Each structure stands twice: as structure tokens, then as C-alpha cells.
Amino acid sequence: xxxxxxxxxxxxxxxxxxxxxxxxxxxxxxxxxxxxxxxxxxxxxxxxxxxxxxxxxxxxxxxxxxxxxxxxxxxxxxxxxxxxxxxxxxxxxxxxxxxxxxxxxxxxxxxxxxxxxxxxxxx
Amino acid sequence: xxxxxxxxxxxxxxxxxxxxxxxxxxxxxxxxxxxxxxxxxxxxxxxxxxxxxxxxxxxxxxxxxxxxxxxxxxxxxxxxxxxxxxxxxxxxxxxxxxxxxxxxxxxxxxxxxxxxxxxxxxxxxxxxxxxxxxxxxxxxxxxxxxxxxxxxxxxxxxxxxxxxxxxxxxxxxxxxxxxxxxxxxxxxxxxxxxxxxxxxxxxxxxxxxxxxxxxxxxxxxx
Numbered sequence: 001x002x003x004x005x006x007x008x009x010x011x012x013x014x015x016x017x018x019x020x021x022x023x024x025x026x027x028x029x030x031x032x033x034x035x036x037x038x039x040x041x042x043x044x045x046x047x048x049x050x051x052x053x054x055x056x057x058x059x060x061x062x063x064x065x066x067x068x069x070x071x072x073x074x075x076x077x078x079x080x081x082x083x084x085x086x087x088x089x090x091x092x093x094x095x096x097x098x099x100x101x102x103x104x105x106x107x108x109x110x111x112x113x114x115x116x117x118x119x120x121x122x123x
Numbered sequence: 124x125x126x127x128x129x130x131x132x133x134x135x136x137x138x139x140x141x142x143x144x145x146x147x148x149x150x151x152x153x154x155x156x157x158x159x160x161x162x163x164x165x166x167x168x169x170x171x172x173x174x175x176x177x178x179x180x181x182x183x184x185x186x187x188x189x190x191x192x193x194x195x196x197x198x199x200x201x202x203x204x205x206x207x208x209x210x211x212x213x214x215x216x217x218x219x220x221x222x223x224x225x226x227x228x229x230x231x232x233x234x235x236x237x238x239x240x241x242x243x244x245x246x247x248x249x250x251x252x253x254x255x256x257x258x259x260x261x262x263x264x265x266x267x268x269x270x271x272x273x274x275x276x277x278x279x280x281x282x283x284x285x286x287x288x289x290x291x292x293x294x295x296x297x298x299x300x301x302x303x304x305x306x307x308x309x310x311x312x313x314x315x316x317x318x319x320x321x322x323x324x325x326x327x328x329x330x331x332x333x334x335x336x337x338x339x340x341x342x343x344x345x
Contacts, residue, residue: 009135015142022151054131081134104137104174107145 001118002027002045006037006063007052007079012103016050016079019107024114034058038066041074048075048117050101050110061087064095075117077101130181137177140170164212171209175243176310182237183311186318193234193322197345200229200263200271206239207246207261214250214259221250224262230345231271237319238342244316245275245338248308252277252336265344270325274339281306283331291329292317306336316340 003026005016013030020026029044031037035057041049049067053060064076078088078100091097098117101109144167146152148160155163185191204223214221231238242261249259260276283291283306290296294314297307307313320327320340327340 009139011139012135012142015139015146018146018151019142022146023149079138081131081138103134104141104170106141107149107151110142 001047002029003114004029004031004037004040004044004046004049006031006034006049006055006060008033008055009052012052012079016110019110020114023107023111026114034060034063037063041067042070046074047121048077048098048114050077050079050114052079054081061091064091064097068095072096073121075099075121077113077117079103079105127181127184130177130184133177134174137170137174140166141174144170168209168213168216171213172247172309175240175247178240179244179311179315182240182319183315186322191318191322193237195232195234195323197230197232198235199227199345200231200273201225201227203235203239203242207242210243210246210250213247214253217250218255219250219253220258221246222258222260224260226263226265229263229265229271231342232345233323233325233342234319237323241316241319241340242273244308244312245273245340248312249275249277249336249338252279252281252306254279266341267344270341270343272339272341274337276335276337278334279336280333282333282336283329285331288329288331292327 003020005013005028007013017028020028029040031040033056037051038058051060051063060078067074067076075098077098078091080088080100081103088097088100098120099113101113144163147155147163148167182191204225211221246259246261253259257278262274264272266272283303287300287303291307292313297304297312317327320342323342325340325342330337
């Protein structure tokens with residue numbers, strides 16, 4: 001299964017890459033900003049997307065909205081360090097956000113949220 | 124306090140640390156010898172402490188700007204115990220222990236994350252106050268119409284002067300009273316706890332004498 005990691009910080013991408021590959025046997029791909037994330041979501045099939053909220057060019061919220069236009073059932077998980085609770089709640093309700101992972105995270109947090117999001121899509 | 128964006132920016136390098144160290148500690152990168160495990164656990168516990176301090180500062184900043192969001196839900200007090208696990212491990216490293224007395228059935232109506240942060244802060248402080256070989260304690264009791272009472276006790280030989288007890292939850296108490304620095308929670312500490320408890324409609328207090336310091340707070344029952 002293939003997961004897109006969209007985060008502008010290399011240290012976060014590297015950490016998530018290791019967790020997903022070693023802990024869940026997932027294949028990974030990367031986007032360095034919101035614009036690249038939208039392009040990749042449009043051109044590649046992913047089983048889930050991990051999306052940072054504060055990214056250059058296009059914010060995580062806007063990437064989610066665009067992703068929904070392309071793939072209504074794609075599991076999208078926010079990576080949040082400073083989540084606005086109201087906006088996250090809106091994203092869950094309006095854009096069917098699959099879940100969120102709060103930074104800093106542990107491998108257990110990441111693998112748990114990702115596997116649940118993928119399972120829901122399959123059901 | 125700090126700009127919230129700065130606090131947010133600090134969480135990215137912390138996520139790199141907790142995520143990557145977790146990979147080693149969960150055995151996903153192969154077996155570790157005892158020395159490697161010990162040092163990685165040290166990094167993990169340091170990151171846990173930093174995370175707690177950052178989250179507290181973030182809450183204080185929001186509260187002072189009138190932007191603190193309190194999301195009350197009903198949950199069992201015992202559900203918070205796993206979030207105290209890292210403090211138990213920290214205590215064990217210092218040859219101290221923690222006695223928990225929480226009835227499985229007790230539930231409260233509160234903001235789960237804020238309550239967990241307050242408990243982590245006060246339990247961490249109780250462990251710091253406890254003498255090597257000693258035991259800190261956390262109990263939760265049902266006070267019926269007065270809600271749930273959370274009590275944290277430590278048995279250190281130091282105590283707060285009685286004339287200071289009314290002031291320990293003030294913002295600049297720790298800065299003003301360097302002589303009592305070892306008695307108060309690091310970071311935003313007690314000030315954070317007061318803001319977080321009162322934002323949920325609760326009360327917080329302290330009693331202290333040589334050999335026993337008791338911090339307590341009440342929150343509505345669920």
C-alpha cells in the first residue's frame with residue numbers, strides 16, 4: 001500500500017517514512033509543498049495521504065478540498081502541530097477528513113491512525 | 124508568553140525526535156543492547172518533558188488571549204492512566220515509585236487533553252518532590268455534588284512557607300521565588316494548571332508542610 005507524505009520539513013518526512021516502511025510495510029512517496037501534493041494526488045493512486053497543515057504554496061486545508069474533488073473517498077490524515085479545533089472539526093464534517101496525528105508523534109500513533117483510515121475506506 | 128507560531132515550529136523537530144527514537148525503541152530497526160536502549164529512553168523521556176512544557180505554554184498563550192477552547196466530554200478518570208506511563212518510567216529511573224488510586228468507574232465531564240496535561244504536570248512535580256526511594260501518590264475520589272477530587276501527594280522534606288501558599292499558582296511565582304524553584308513545576312507549571320482547571324469550571328489548591336505536599340483539584344463529575 002502506498003502513502004503520500006506531504007510535509008515541508010525533511011525531519012518530519014524522514015521520521016514518517018521510517019515509521020511507515022518499517023512499522024507497517026507501506027510504500028511511501030513525498031510532496032514538499034501543497035502544490036506538489038495536489039499534483040501527485042491527481043496523477044498517482046494512494047491508499048492514504050498524510051498532510052501537514054502549514055505548507056508553502058497551498059495549505060493543508062486547501063489541499064484536502066482539492067483532493068476531495070479528485071478522489072472523494074481517499075483517506076486523508078492531517079499532521080497538526082497547532083490545530084485550530086474548529087477548522088479541523090469543519091474538515092471532518094465537510095471534507096470527510098479521515099483523522100489527524102498530533103505532532104510530536106510516536107510510531108504507534110502514526111500506524112494506528114493510518115491503518116484505521118485505510119480500513120474504513122476498504123469497508 | 125510565547126508567540127503560538129514559535130511553539131508550533133518547535134513541534135516539528137520534536138516530531139522528528141519522537142518518531143525516529145520510537146522506531147528504535149519499538150524494535151523496528153533491529154535489536155538494541157541495554158546501553159543503547161537506556162540512552163534512547165533518555166532521549167524519549169526528555170522529548171516527553173519538552174512536549175509537556177510546549178503544550179502548557181501553548182494553552183497559557185491561548186488562555187491569556189481569551190482564545191482557549193475547552194471541549195468537554197464525559198470520560199472515565201482511569202482512561203488517563205496510560206498518559207502517565209512516561210512519568211512512572213521517569214520515577215523508576217530515579218528509584219522512586221508512584222501509587223495510583225483511581226476507581227475504574229469514576230467518570231468526569233472535562234476537556235480530556237487539558238486534564239491529562241494537568242495530571243502529567245502535577246504528577247511530574249510530585250515525583251520531583253519525592254525523596255529517592257520514596258513514593259508519590261495520585262488518588263481520585265468522588266465528592267458527589269462537588270465533583271471528582273484529584274489529589275497528588277509527595278513526601279519530600281522541603282515545603283512551601285505557609286505565607287506563600289496563596290501565591291504559588293501566580294504566573295511569575297517561580298521567577299520571583301528562585302529559592303523555591305525546586306518545589307514548583309518547571310515551565311508554565313502551576314500557573315498553567317490553574318488556568319486549565321479553572322477554564323473547565325474546577326478549582327485547584329495546595330497544602331504543604333515538611334514531609335508532605337498535597338496538590339489537589341476538582342472537576343465536575345461526568
